Amino acid sequence: MNLSHELRLQAIIDGTRAGTWEWNVKTGEVIFNERWASMLGFTLEEIQPLSIETWNRLCHPDDLKQSYMLISQHLDNQVPFYECLCRVRRKDGSWCWIQDRGMLVKEPDGTPTDWMMGTHIDVSIEQESQQHFAHLAASVPGILFSFEMDSPVEFRFNYVSERSYAYFGLDCRAIEADASVLLDIIYPADFTDIKAALKTCYRSKSETSCQFRIAVDGAEQWFQAVARPIRDPFGKLVWHGMLTNIDDQKQLENTLAYLSVTDELTGLFNRRYLTRALGDSMKLYRRYKTPFSLISLDIDHFKRINDSYGHLVGDRVLSKIGKLMKNRLRVTDIVGRMGGEEFLVILPNTSEEEAIQIADNFRQVVNQTEFLNEDYIPFVVAVSGGVLEMTDDVTSVEDLLKRSDRLLYEAKESGRNMILNKQSHRKSQCR
Numbered sequence: 001m002n003l004s005h006e007l008r009l010q011a012i013i014d015g016t017r018a019g020t021w022e023w024n025v026k027t028g029e030v031i032f033n034e035r036w037a038s039m040l041g042f043t044l045e046e047i048q049p050l051s052i053e054t055w056n057r058l059c060h061p062d063d064l065k066q067s068y069m070l071i072s073q074h075l076d077n078q079v080p081f082y083e084c085l086c087r088v089r090r091k092d093g094s095w096c097w098i099q100d101r102g103m104l105v106k107e108p109d110g111t112p113t114d115w116m117m118g119t120h121i122d123v124s125i126e127q128e129s130q131q132h133f134a135h136l137a138a139s140v141p142g143i144l145f146s147f148e149m150d151s152p153v154e155f156r157f158n159y160v161s162e163r164s165y166a167y168f169g170l171d172c173r174a175i176e177a178d179a180s181v182l183l184d185i186i187y188p189a190d191f192t193d194i195k196a197a198l199k200t201c202y203r204s205k206s207e208t209s210c211q212f213r214i215a216v217d218g219a220e221q222w223f224q225a226v227a228r229p230i231r232d233p234f235g236k237l238v239w240h241g242m243l244t245n246i247d248d249q250k251q252l253e254n255t256l257a258y259l260s261v262t263d264e265l266t267g268l269f270n271r272r273y274l275t276r277a278l279g280d281s282m283k284l285y286r287r288y289k290t291p292f293s294l295i296s297l298d299i300d301h302f303k304r305i306n307d308s309y310g311h312l313v314g315d316r317v318l319s320k321i322g323k324l325m326k327n328r329l330r331v332t333d334i335v336g337r338m339g340g341e342e343f344l345v346i347l348p349n350t351s352e353e354e355a356i357q358i359a360d361n362f363r364q365v366v367n368q369t370e371f372l373n374e375d376y377i378p379f380v381v382a383v384s385g386g387v388l389e390m391t392d393d394v395t396s397v398e399d400l401l402k403r404s405d406r407l408l409y410e411a412k413e414s415g416r417n418m419i420l421n422k423q424s425h426r427k428s429q430c431r
């Protein structure tokens with residue numbers, strides 16, 4: 001097709017709907033095309049006479065300053081092109097976002113002329129939707145992100161919302177540039193969970209979530225990341241998600257978990273925990289023959305203490321005995337209150353003989369401890385106990401507890417303030 005150069009250029013400009021500008025940097029003379037004026041709601045006649053003042057008047061003052069700064073960089077040969085995003089006032093007073101691009105025109109031999117030429121493209125729709133998204137990202141209670149994965153261990157963030165700074169003091173652009181900056185603030189103990197979640201993300205290609213701790217101002221805070229993969233227009237999977245601070249929820253969970261296994265009065269484990277721990281110990285015994293022994297301990301004539309000195313003093317006795325026991329046990333031993341005035345101790349890797357010694361030591365310590373009533377008058381407390389080691393013939397947790405209860409009952413029947421095991425029980429029966 002034999003079209004003139006001018007005709008082809010005109011067709012391209014019309015087709016791209018670009019406003020064009022030409023500016024004599026020396027004289028201030030300016031030429032705009034019709035599209036340039038119509039983009040702002042004017043006709044060319046309405047903005048006559050044209051000069052650089054027309055631009056100076058319509059461009060937002062903040063952007064005008066930036067635009068002249070970038071133009072001077074171009075004119076000083078620091079950058080090959082001039083490019084600036086500017087707000088320009090429309091005829092109706094609203095602002096139009098314009099992508100302003102141009103360059104200094106040079107003669108074929110490279111000699112610069114006095115003219116700069118370029119285009120203005122209306123990018124208001126893109127800018128406004130970007131701003132809506134930025135406002136949305138700033139108002140959600142979390143950090144929005146998107147990332148791509150090459151493998152379960154190679155991933156990079158395409159986007160991280162600015163809230164990352166407010167949440168944990170990391171600039172979103174620093175995370176986008178290098179995701180490994182997060183390694184400095186994530187608790188190393190939680191890396192395994194994060195790696196597992198990334199593996200699941202990569203393999204299942206479905207929504208995945210992960211909880212982990214981040215150091216914020218030197219204190220640990222719990223966060224939860226949830227991400228879902230979406231295929232982009234080029235077919236590539238991109239994960240989009242949100243990171244939220246779940247510290248309050250975690251604290252509550254931890255408190256509830258603690259309360260659900262703790263005896264409120266003594267701070268020791270409660271019956272629920274003890275029976276579960278007994279079940280676990282029995283499984284270990286059956287699978288690996290890991291031995292363990294059990295002590296059941298009960299305060300003697302506790303009713304009398306309550307009746308003589310009041311419930312509050314009775315509570316203090318329970319609590320003090322709990323402390324005395326806890327202070328004499330190893331960290332691996334489990335001590336708790338089964339209810340009322342009865343305590344239970346699970347001693348892993350402990351023979352019956354060793355357990356009897358430990359139980360008898362408790363008995364003596366309690367008996368030698370000075371307890372005080374409301375009037376600070378001392379009184380003596382005694383305990384009785386039953387001790388047994390786990391054996392193959394024990395059928396269940398209930399069976400084990402029944403056996404230890406029987407020994408305890410025998411100790412009470414045999415005069416209290418004593419510890420009995422199967423053998424001493426038999427001996428006492430023979431007597």
Ligand SMILES: Nc1nc2c(ncn2[C@@H]2O[C@H](COP(=O)(O)OP(=O)(O)OP(=O)(O)O)[C@@H](O)[C@H]2O)c(=O)[nH]1
Binds near residue numbers: 298300318340416
């Ligand atoms: N102060 C206080 N008393 C409790 C608590 N739980 C149970 N008791 C009391 O513990 C007493 C247990 O009484 P009994 O079962 O007759 O046992 P005992 O008086 O210790 O007698 P023996 O076990 O046979 O030596 C009852 O009076 C209960 O009210 C508690 O949490 N605090």
